[in-house]
Amino acid sequence: MLINTFFLALREIRRNVLRSFLTILGIVIGVSAVIVMVTIGGGATAQVTEQIASLGSNLLMIRVGQHMGPGQTSAAPSFDLDDAQALFREIPAITAVAPSSSQKVTAVYGNANWSTAVTGIDNGFFTVRNWTVQAGRQFLDTELRSGKAVCVIGATVAKELFGQQNPLDSKMRLGNFSCQIIGLLEAKGQSTFGSDQDDLVLVPLRTFQRRISGNQDISLIQVSVAEGRSTDKAKSDIEYLLRERRHISGSENDNFQVRDLKEITKMLTGTTQILTTLLGAVAAVSLLVGGIGIMNIMLVSVTERTREIGIRLAIGALEREVLLQFLVEAVVLSSFGGLIGILLAVSASIGLTKMLNIPFIFNPGIMVIAFLFSAAVGVIFGFFPARKAARLDPIDALRHE
Amino acid sequence: MPAAEQTERHPLVELQGVTKVYGSGTAAMRALRGVSLRIDEGEFVAVMGPSGSGKSTCMNILGCLDTPTEGRYLFKDVEVGSLTRNQRALLRRHHLGFVFQGFNLLNRTSALENVELPLIYRGVKLEERRSRAGNALALVGLAGWEYHTPGELSGGQQQRVAIARAIVTEPALLLADEPTGNLDTARSLEIMELLTSFNQDQGITIVMVTHEQTMAQFARRVVQFQDGLVVTDRVNGEVR
Secondary structure: OHHHHHHHHHHHHHHOHHHHHHHHHHHHHHHHHHHHHHHHHHHHHHHHHHHHHHOOOOEEEEEEOOEEEOOEEOOOOOEOHHHHHHHHHHOOOEEEEEEEEEEEEEEEEOOEEEEEEEEEEOOHHHHHOOOOEEEEOOOOHHHHHHOOOEEEEOHHHHHHHHOOOOOOOOEEEEOOEEEEEEEEEOOOOEOOOOOEOOOEEEEEHHHHHHHHHOOOOEOEEEEEEOOOOOHHHHHHHHHHHHHHHOOOOOOOOOOEEEEEHHHHHHHHHHHHHHHHHHHHHHHHHHHHHHHHHHHHHHHHHHHHOHHHHHHHHHHOOOHHHHHHHHHHHHHHHHHHHHHHHHHHHHHHHHHHHHHHOOOOOOOHHHHHHHHHHHHHHHHHHHHHHHHHHHOOOHHHHHHOO | OOHHHOOOOOEEEEEEEEEEEEOOHHHOEEEEEEEEEEEEOOOEEEEEOOOOOOHHHHHHHHOOOOOOOEEEEEEOOEEHHHOOHHHHHHHHHHHEEEEOOOOOOOOOOOHHHHHHHHHHHOOOOHHHHHHHHHHHHHHOOOOOOOOOOHHHOOHHHHHHHHHHHHHOOOOOEEEEEOOOOOOOHHHHHHHHHHHHHHHHHOOOEEEEEOOOHHHHOOOOEEEEEEOOEEEEEEEOOOOO
């Protein structure tokens, strides 16, 4: 009987293709909206996580000054090289340390000039920040020690100044000195915050101090914490050590800050997840509206087919058979809508993720949920019209014009 | 010789002092005021009477679509008035066939599928269903029209499909409510001949409502209604 009812429903849907299509349109849009939202949200979350991982795993950033709000820090004395060395020496959980200082400088090569951030580093920087030298090499110890005029440049700087040319071994001018390019960094692309990570020039720290800043200050120390060691523990160790070195008494606040990238990751993925949930919920409302659309059309259909229902009842159809017929029809319609919605959502997600440049993550779970939900919508919203049909009086129904 | 005349007749349906009241209080409308009627197996009865005489109500009760307010209706010795809605549906499914004035076929559905419909509810398997529906269509002279939809058939043909649908289950009782009401005389006579042949060849009991004397001529017995009562019940002397 159920299989018969199923085919009966299919025949009924086929009898009125256009209306069936319009009926399920709401469900189609609802289902695809939910899936697209969840897929794009998932992709965005994955992208954030991936980008932060590209900054370097277990990275702690130590900055001068106390964070006073977005972009504001209180003034405080800088770090020096001894601070960085002390951190590496005293805290065993730290595997690499990268003191650095940077400044905006205009780089000039031939007729081209480009304003970029020049950062003074030692080779620990490459490890801590996950940078790979794509061509050329890192700095030699002698270059670091003597403060030689050499530099490693990012992909953006290379493109802006050299175009298609190979920049290796060329000399470019940085502010008031000329320096030789010995290495080219592999491109990383945009950061999570939208800035271009490849727009940088790296020089030995000593070179930077002598030729650009003219002092011994270090504004940023970045450290890598060993895999498997608690970053929270390392963070409090660093805070303790630095307070001691900077002679901060017990009641005073830190005049520096240690930030754990994991916290930022958590915060950002948390935000995207909340947004995803929110958008998904809005999309789910459209599914509900789609369900009401199905109920509406099924009610119209029951009225329109009153005579047919009368014929069926007169011929000997049981109440529950008529109920089942209309219910199955509603469920077949809505699950059909669900299927079309899923197909639409997959193609839309692929297109949108490409356009927004985020990874496409196929999520079969949400598709199954969306499909079951659409079928459930059919049952819930199909039930009332189906019951109305089943309870018709055959005599009145047959007389209905 | 018609099969029905060879043996002693058994009552198929029997109305005993049936009344039917619609509405209540001062708005109450007494459609039937005490009808007693016995119809035997194999009979062909024509029910006549002006509009509002109660003949349609009587047909609805005979067809188990409605129940009497008072009195008893026995179908094969079963008291229909005490059955539930579903039990009456099953009774219709297994023992009754209906032919209506307005044909009442399913639109946009082929003749074959229309005839199959009662068999679907009986749970007959697809292949048997197809062949039985095909045979029924052949019996009403519509072999070759199986896949036409009602919209593609003439009125006479549609009524033939409806008759095929009614007899495909080999019902004990066929109820026809003005089956020729929407047809011209030539078509009407064809339909009547068809009904007569089912009555005589297959022994299907037929109760038919009609306005037209000509059509009533085909029946062996004519029952006349007026104001909710049976006024005459006579055997037709000159059956066509």
